[in-house]
Each structure stands twice: as C-alpha cells, then as structure tokens.
Amino acid sequence: MEFSNGVNIIYGPSNTGKTYIVRCIDYLFGSDExxxxxxxxxDCIKLIVKTAKGSITLSRKLSKKKVEVLSSDNKIESGTYLLKGKYEKTINSIWLRLIGVDEQYFIIKNEQFEKQCLTLRTFIHIFLLTEQRIINNKSILLPITATANTATISSLLFLANGNDFGEITPQEDKKIKKAKKNAVVAYINKELSNLADRKGALAETLALNKPLNLDQEISNIIDKISSKETAVTVAISRNQQLLKELTNTNERLSECNILYNRYQELKSQYSSAELKHDFLH
Structure with a gap:
C-alpha cells in the first residue's frame, strides 16, 4: 500500500484489514503488540519512507524488539535499532529526526514535574487514528489513558514552540512530603524518649553510689604514682650497684684463674725437678 503526503484515509467494508494496516504502521512506530x-x-512488517534525500526501509519481525533499517538518506544511518535503550540507537530517534527533532529532549511526565524522554509514542495517537478513536467523543489530542495527559500536552508544547523541560526540577508529592515529615518527627520523639530513659537510669546509678571527692581521688592517685616512681628509682640504683659488684667479682675471678694456672705450672715443674733429683742419687 502506498501513501501520499498529507492526510491518508484507509476505508472499506468491515473485516477487510483496515485495522491491521494501522496496527502494522504502529508496530514500526514502536508498539509492543x-x-x-x-x-x-x-512474520515481518516492512515500511518504506521516502524523504527529500532518499528513502528509508524499516523491517521488524513479529515478537521482536528491534527494527532493521536500510537508509539511503545520509541523515539516518543504516543498522539495527531497538525499541528501548541508548537514545541514538532507538527507533524513536529515527522518527523524531525525520520530523526535525535531531537531539534528545525531555518533557514533563506528571503533575510532580517528573521528566521523561520525548518519544514519538507520546503523541502518535494524534496522527494515527483507528475508527474507534475517530468516533470517540474524547479529543484526539488527549491520549487513551488519562495518566499520560501531562506527557502528551508537554510534548505538544515542545513541538509547538520548542520548550525543553530538561531543566525542570521535580516537585515532591504533598502526601509523600507530609509522610516524610511525620517520619522525622516520630524519629525525633523516639530518640528524645530514649534519652529520657537513659537520663533516668544514670540518675538512679548516681543515687546508689556515694559522691566522690575528685580532688582527693586525684591526689591519692598522684601519691601512688610518686611512690611507684621512687620504688623504680631505688630498684634501678640497686641494679646498678649489683652490676658494679658483679663486674668486680668477675675481675677478681679472672685474677684467681691466672694465679691458679701459674700455680699448676710451678707445681708441675717442681715435680719434674724432684723426680730428676731422686734419679741422680
């Protein structure tokens, strides 16, 4: 089937495949169904898009989350594109570039000013209409699900005047803010109660013990330290004295050993002389 520029209307008798055609186009726009x-x-849906600089062929197999793209337009690279993932490699980036949105932008998601990435699916319901959607009393500008109203309106604002909501700071829900505040108050009250209990326990402990004279206790400790220091000094002095006596004793012992050895030599010489004398007589 070939489409022309502008509005295209698919019409015909019931059960002739009109809805299938719309669903197939939506499938290549990133639908999960x-x-x-x-x-x-x-097993495969294929769509050829003609541009001012060439053509782009998009093919997607049933139940697959990727789209194969073959492009002769230098603005669009050929390759495999995913439904979700890194923005530059998603099918969403191709469709947005084809309508002049070359970069990733963010729109407001809900009344708390949370953000989401601008995608074609945010506003595709305005341009791709089924018969049921046309006869519905609800405006085609609004999405089927009411929870997507904010995202759709902010995407239309972007398309109309280029407003980028990337710098918007999300606002915390009042109920969540109140719940957090109550949690903090409860935590503080609990900690105060614990401190009061601790204070009472300490007061009871102090009441059971006699009050201490800190100055006297410190003085006693200092006296004990001084006494120990004196004992250490005496022990060191005594040790030095013992070391000196030990040195003197070792020196005398060395002298005695020398004299003893000399005595043994003289004794040996005397014995030899006496034997010699007896032999001669």
Whole structure:
C-alpha cells in the first residue's frame, strides 16, 4: 500500500484489514503488540519512507524488539535499532529526526514535574487514528489513558514552540512530603524518649553510689604514682650497684684463674725437678 503526503484515509467494508494496516504502521512506530497473528503465515512488517534525500526501509519481525533499517538518506544511518535503550540507537530517534527533532529532549511526565524522554509514542495517537478513536467523543489530542495527559500536552508544547523541560526540577508529592515529615518527627520523639530513659537510669546509678571527692581521688592517685616512681628509682640504683659488684667479682675471678694456672705450672715443674733429683742419687 502506498501513501501520499498529507492526510491518508484507509476505508472499506468491515473485516477487510483496515485495522491491521494501522496496527502494522504502529508496530514500526514502536508498539509492543504484534499487529497480526503469527499463524497467518506473516512474520515481518516492512515500511518504506521516502524523504527529500532518499528513502528509508524499516523491517521488524513479529515478537521482536528491534527494527532493521536500510537508509539511503545520509541523515539516518543504516543498522539495527531497538525499541528501548541508548537514545541514538532507538527507533524513536529515527522518527523524531525525520520530523526535525535531531537531539534528545525531555518533557514533563506528571503533575510532580517528573521528566521523561520525548518519544514519538507520546503523541502518535494524534496522527494515527483507528475508527474507534475517530468516533470517540474524547479529543484526539488527549491520549487513551488519562495518566499520560501531562506527557502528551508537554510534548505538544515542545513541538509547538520548542520548550525543553530538561531543566525542570521535580516537585515532591504533598502526601509523600507530609509522610516524610511525620517520619522525622516520630524519629525525633523516639530518640528524645530514649534519652529520657537513659537520663533516668544514670540518675538512679548516681543515687546508689556515694559522691566522690575528685580532688582527693586525684591526689591519692598522684601519691601512688610518686611512690611507684621512687620504688623504680631505688630498684634501678640497686641494679646498678649489683652490676658494679658483679663486674668486680668477675675481675677478681679472672685474677684467681691466672694465679691458679701459674700455680699448676710451678707445681708441675717442681715435680719434674724432684723426680730428676731422686734419679741422680
């Protein structure tokens, strides 16, 4: 099927595949739902988009989360693109570049000013309409689910005047803020109660013990330290005296050993002389 520029209307009798065509297009726009039953024998959806600089062929197999892209337009690179992931490699980035949005932008997600990435699916319901959507009393500008109203409106504001909401600071929900405040108050009260209990326990402990004279206790400790220091000094002095006496004793012992050895030599000489004398007589 070939489409022309501007509004395209798919019409015909019931059960002739009009809804299937819309679902197939939506599938290549990033829908998670298979557009047709795989038992029909079809397993791939293909769409060719003609641009001012060439053409782009998009192919996606049923139940797959990736789209194969073959491009002759130098603005779009050929390759495999995912439904989700790094922005530059998602199918969303291709469709946005084709309408002039070349960079990643953020829009407001909800009334707390939380942000989400701008995607084609945020506002595709405005341009891709089923029969049921057309006859619905609800404005086509609004999404099917009410929770997406804020995201859709902020995406339209971006498309209309280029407002980027990337710098918006999220606001905390009043209920959450109140709950956090109550939690902090409860924690502080609990800690104060624990401190009061601790104070009471310490007061009871002090009441059971006699009051101490800190100055006297410090003085006693200092006296004990002085006494120990004196004992250490005496012990060191005594040790030095013993060391001196030991040195003197060792010196005398050395002298005695020398004299003893000399005595043994003289004794040996005397014995030899006496034997010689007896032999001669």
């Amino acid at each position: 298979n557009p047709i039953d795989e038992t029909t024998g079809y």
